[in-house]
Amino acid sequence: MAVQTVASTTDSTVDLGPAAALSCRECGHRVPLGPVFACEECFGPLEIAYDFSAYDTEELRKQIEAGPANIWRYAPLLPVPADVATKPNINPGWTQLVKADNLARELGVTGGLYVKDDSGNPTHSFKDRVVAQALEAARAFGFTTLSCSSTGNLAGAVGAAAARAGFRSCVFIPHDLEQGKVVMAAVYGGELVGIEGNYDDVNRFCSELIGDPAGEGWGFVNVNLRPYYAEGSKTLAYEICEQLGWQLPDQLVVPIASGSQLTKIDKGLQELIKLGLVEDKPYKIFGAQAEGCSPVSTAYKAGHDVVRPQKPNTIAKSLAIGNPADGPYVLDIARRTGGAVEDVTDEQVVDAIKILARTEGIFAETAGGVTVGVTKKLIENGVLDPTLTTVVLNTGDGLKTLDAVAGTGLTATIRPNLDSFREAGLA
């Protein structure tokens, strides 16, 4: 993959609020804010460095609590200008943290079980959080086209956000994607380009385009805007703690695709501690994968520090990244916090989707089946402590992966009369 290390449109006057610079996660080298994602010194991933020094804790808390019911209530902690809430964006976030008492009983959790239900976002997945961030970065850098490679949720999130903000969008997908997914991405009216090849071919092409004059003015949300994009996941940590009454949970169960979300949730929790918005105490982060794409779980169990790529084969397609970029960081966080990484079979994923729907009325995407299934397994194995406060993430909507539960159907068929009703044992 061609790595672009020099910003093409860096502007020292760019206003992204408290974001001060880009900093390499590996070597700490700092560069000005710009549309770059890899360190020019060591090729490590760049992430946002902030200046939070001016904040008074209680004033900040008050400002957040008086903010809008979306991620922009946390604007002081994100790489966005202070007036971000006045700009056209799809305004995701502030989704429900459901106190899941029925699920807790089913799984034997006594310390308080919560489901953070991100199916409530505008396009019904957590991707709206990260795309909303990337959009503001694209605006700051003067980009006019929002783009990505995708096989699903991301395409819709980019299409919707671009439409609202008046950007052109151009989304690249494998040309032979299922018709339903194509419709969900196409309806927003942007360019939707089928690439003759598989998802790897699509990604390779996008990297080429970024390095070419034809890609000038294009913000690829998860490539040249990735440092900004990734920060969107911090808002999950912020919301969970605020919704718990400004407290850290004891345990979190988070899905792993690239691993970015899990690492940013940890970053968000650390920021809240440093800012004094929550009291410091230990918390454990557990990573969840599907067995058919479990490179991080496999490495965790083998005691490895590196992640060996796998060829994905699972119904949890939104998590099916065989070579997860943030895998080593996830291993580090799971071990450092006393958590773990676990995986479940596709059958267990489907069972868990049904358990969550039956107990809490939440219809989750397969990724939600993965986290609930892993939670169940970790409790059964004695790894997750049922007497502690636990938050499980559902990052998407069951309507997008209906096939997973296609076997579900009528419990009875009767004639339209009371005799038939009684015969069926329904009375």
Next chain:
Amino acid sequence: MAVQTVASTTDSTVDLGPAAALSCRECGHRVPLGPVFACEECFGPLEIAYDFSAYDTEELRKQIEAGPANIWRYAPLLPVPADVATKPNINPGWTQLVKADNLARELGVTGGLYVKDDSGNPTHSFKDRVVAQALEAARAFGFTTLSCSSTGNLAGAVGAAAARAGFRSCVFIPHDLEQGKVVMAAVYGGELVGIEGNYDDVNRFCSELIGDPAGEGWGFVNVNLRPYYAEGSKTLAYEICEQLGWQLPDQLVVPIASGSQLTKIDKGLQELIKLGLVEDKPYKIFGAQAEGCSPVSTAYKAGHDVVRPQKPNTIAKSLAIGNPADGPYVLDIARRTGGAVEDVTDEQVVDAIKILARTEGIFAETAGGVTVGVTKKLIENGVLDPTLTTVVLNTGDGLKTLDAVAGTGLTATIRPNLDSFREAGLA
């Protein structure tokens, strides 16, 4: 239809907050709160009569603003106990009121155009609002089973709410419904019973069941709990006004199925005026139907006071009620407020879905295509004033009616290289 006029489990100690009694919409006859829906004197529809006399306007406003980000912020104005937010419910509402500047430009609206996007509710339709109310009534009356007849959105909303609240659910649908809709209703794990017959047969059977001992302890959300259920639609009016900064909009465009939603939005606006929460001023309510099921629009245009039933034939299935119970009330409100009732063809519905998605990134159900399409038509015909503040309702999610836009697809297919990209004119 067998009309049950006497409450089977009326309890004078039932606590439903400010709800004081049931009152007949036709003759004003009052009866105690109970699971009844038709007046014992004249068979007119019963609705909730409130006692709001104790409220101080500014205290009430403060209480609402400090409330949760869901419909329970309006608990003092709803037939629910004061502590409703602590009970297990799916907590719908406080959905986005989107300032639709791009759509406004497209339609030529200069006075401010907003889309109230109810696809953000837990099961992604406004039905969550009404079912959440019915659930609290069911709890108050000691019911243990939540039920309904449905062909779509309502089945999912009832299944989800019952699961969360620990109720049994038993939903009746025509046995030959499309598999996708069956899955969306079945996943919550309640009883899902196919009736050998059409939707009318299903309804007739449900009425029989209510009158039979087998139906004891059953709350049919849209039959014996209908007076409570219907009040959920008032929250749309409350939210719109609060989100506009406690102001009435000048014009509202509301879909018509049974007509209940439109009449309750009017009731909600009137309550806000009487309570002093908004300044009194004229507003116009416009009703929207699909041409293939336009009994109210037809009556409006003909100058009739009564509505002649139609046999529905439209893709807007969630609005396809050929004999709308509240049709005459809708006609009255449209005429009294200076609004109108209009309809659009299925082709215009599909076009409007695409316009809304392309301009605002909102993927609406067919019902949203109806309201946006009717708004466009009313502006073109000079009936709706584009210089006034206008709110258009989207009551459901496009993911539930994907077939309507199935024709949408790739804008280009290319090989994975820059030459092919340039040849396609995408640069």
